[in-house]
Amino acid sequence: MKKTSAVKKPTEKSRAKVRPITSKATIKKEKVQSCCKPWSLSIYVYWFIILFFIAATFYILGRSHNSQPSINTIEITEEVLLQAGDYYASGKEKLMAGNLDEAISDLTTAIQAGVASVDTYILRGEAYMQSGNYRDALSDFNTALTKDPVNPVAYYDRYLLDVRLEDYSAAMNDINNALAANTSNPSQILQMRDLYAKRGQLNLWLKNWEGAIADYTNSLARPEGSVNPTVYAERAEAYIALGNFAEAVNDYTSAVRIISEQIQGAATLEEREAMSSRAMSYFEKSAALNLKLGKMEAARTDLESAYTIAVALNDEETMNRLQTLIIDLDNQTNGSAES
Numbered sequence: 633m634k635k636t637s638a639v640k641k642p643t644e645k646s647r648a649k650v651r652p653i654t655s656k657a658t659i660k661k662e663k664v665q666s667c668c669k670p671w672s673l674s675i676y677v678y679w680f681i682i683l684f685f686i687a688a689t690f691y692i693l694g695r696s697h698n699s700q701p702s703i704n705t706i707e708i709t710e711e712v713l714l715q716a717g718d719y720y721a722s723g724k725e726k727l728m729a730g731n732l733d734e735a736i737s738d739l740t741t742a743i744q745a746g747v748a749s750v751d752t753y754i755l756r757g758e759a760y761m762q763s764g765n766y767r768d769a770l771s772d773f774n775t776a777l778t779k780d781p782v783n784p785v786a787y788y789d790r791y792l793l794d795v796r797l798e799d800y801s802a803a804m805n806d807i808n809n810a811l812a813a814n815t816s817n818p819s820q821i822l823q824m825r826d827l828y829a830k831r832g833q834l835n836l837w838l839k840n841w842e843g844a845i846a847d848y849t850n851s852l853a854r855p856e857g858s859v860n861p862t863v864y865a866e867r868a869e870a871y872i873a874l875g876n877f878a879e880a881v882n883d884y885t886s887a888v889r890i891i892s893e894q895i896q897g898a899a900t901l902e903e904r905e906a907m908s909s910r911a912m913s914y915f916e917k918s919a920a921l922n923l924k925l926g927k928m929e930a931a932r933t934d935l936e937s938a939y940t941i942a943v944a945l946n947d948e949e950t951m952n953r954l955q956t957l958i959i960d961l962d963n964q965t966n967g968s969a970e971s
Contacts, residue, residue: 715745716742716745716746716747716748716752717742719738719739719741719742719745720738720739720742720748720749720751720752720755722738723735723736723737723738723739723742723752723755723756723759724739724755726738727739727755727758727759727762732759732762732763733763735755735756735759736756736759736760736763739752739755739756739759740756743756750776750779750780750783750786751785753772753773753775753776753779753786754772754773754776754783754785754786754789756772757769757770757771757772757773757776757786757789757793758789760772761789761792761793761796766793766796766797769793770790770793773786773789773790773793774790777790782813782816782817783813783817784810784811784813784814784817784818784819784822784827785819785821785822787806787807787809787810787813788806788807788810788822788827788830790802790806791803791806791807791810791830794806795834800834800837800838803834804831804834804838807827807830807831807834808831810822810827811824811827811828811831814827823854823856823857824854824856825851825852825854825856825857825859826851826857828847828848828850828851828854829847829848829851829860829862829863831847832844832845832846832847832848832850832851832863832866832867833866835847836866836869836870839873841870841873841874842870842874844866844867844870845867845870845871845874848863848864848866848867848870849867851863852864852867858894859890860890861886861887861888861890861891861894861910862887864883864884864886864887864890865883865884865887865910865914867883868880868881868883868884868887868917871883872921877921877924877925878925880921881918881921881922881925881930884914884915884917884918884921885918887910887911887914888911888914888915888918888937891907891908891910891911891914892911894907895907895908895911905945908941908944908945909941909945911941912938912941912942912945912950913938915934915935915937915938915941916934916935916938916954918934919931919932919934919935919938919957922934923961928961928964928965931961932958932961932962932965935954935957935958935961936958938950938954939951939954939955939958942954
């Protein structure tokens with residue numbers, strides 16, 4: 633019987649012999665790797681970046697909100713009001729003196745103060761218009777009317793600008809609005825007499841003869857202010873266009889009468905000479921109309937009056953021409969008498 637050797641049960645000593653040998657450094661490395669794995673470290677970094685950007689965003693928004701100016705940052709103090717008023721007065725004075733660039737500069741400063749009146753925009757618009765800057769002039773007049781839709785001066789100034797731009801349709805609208813606004817809200821600057829005369833002139837240009845006559849008649853009927861002899865002369869032109877020569881002669885006679893009354897108050901020699909020249913022209917036109925009406929004697933009287941003024945003005949060219957007309961008229965009159 634074969635003897636079987638019994639398998640020995642491993643003892644604690646023998647088990648200890650087969651356990652792998654692990655160094656202290658290895659054990660320490662394993663502990664570090666187990667508590668600080670790569671994925672857990674990256675999460676901390678990501679959260680830190682996110683929180684940083686959130687904090688930075690709120691900080692920037694807070695600063696921009698605090699530094700953003702308010703819409704009404706200009707404090708309307710008494711000093712600001714006085715400053716704007718001073719620049720307005722200075723701009724107006726310079727505009728009246730013809731210093732357009734300086735007037736625009738002062739009025740612009742008054743506007744930038746934030747308390748500009750409607751009149752400030754109107755005055756700067758007038759300065760722009762006189763300097764030929766029609767675009768900015770129109771902008772200022774429009775701004776004035778936005779602030780005060782019933783301001784007759786703004787409408788009247790825009791009418792003048794429309795005429796310069798030869799936009800007669802817009803000019804008619806604006807002069808109509810100026811008349812309506814000045815009726816309900818009278819201006820100390822404008823007179824109804826002048827507004828009717830301006831609309832009459834516009835109707836004359838548009839060949840609306842009846843409208844022109846009506847406006848000129850309204851202008852002459854107004855009680856305020858002095859009569860401009862040009863109103864009579866321009867109404868005479870409308871009468872001529874309609875073939876009403878007798879009324880035209882009457883108007884030229886009235887124009888000369890007004891000039892004779894006003895010429896004594898002329899301040900300078902140049903003004904007196906200009907008024908005399910106009911009277912001479914009206915006498916000559918009246919003479920031509922009297923000839924058409926067959927009034928030879930009245931025509932000769934008009935030509936003689938014109939000749940007298942030409943002599944006073946030392947206008948030799950006009951003197952020679954009128955003298956020739958008088959001789960021709962005398963020959964015509966004598967020929968008619970002989971026949």
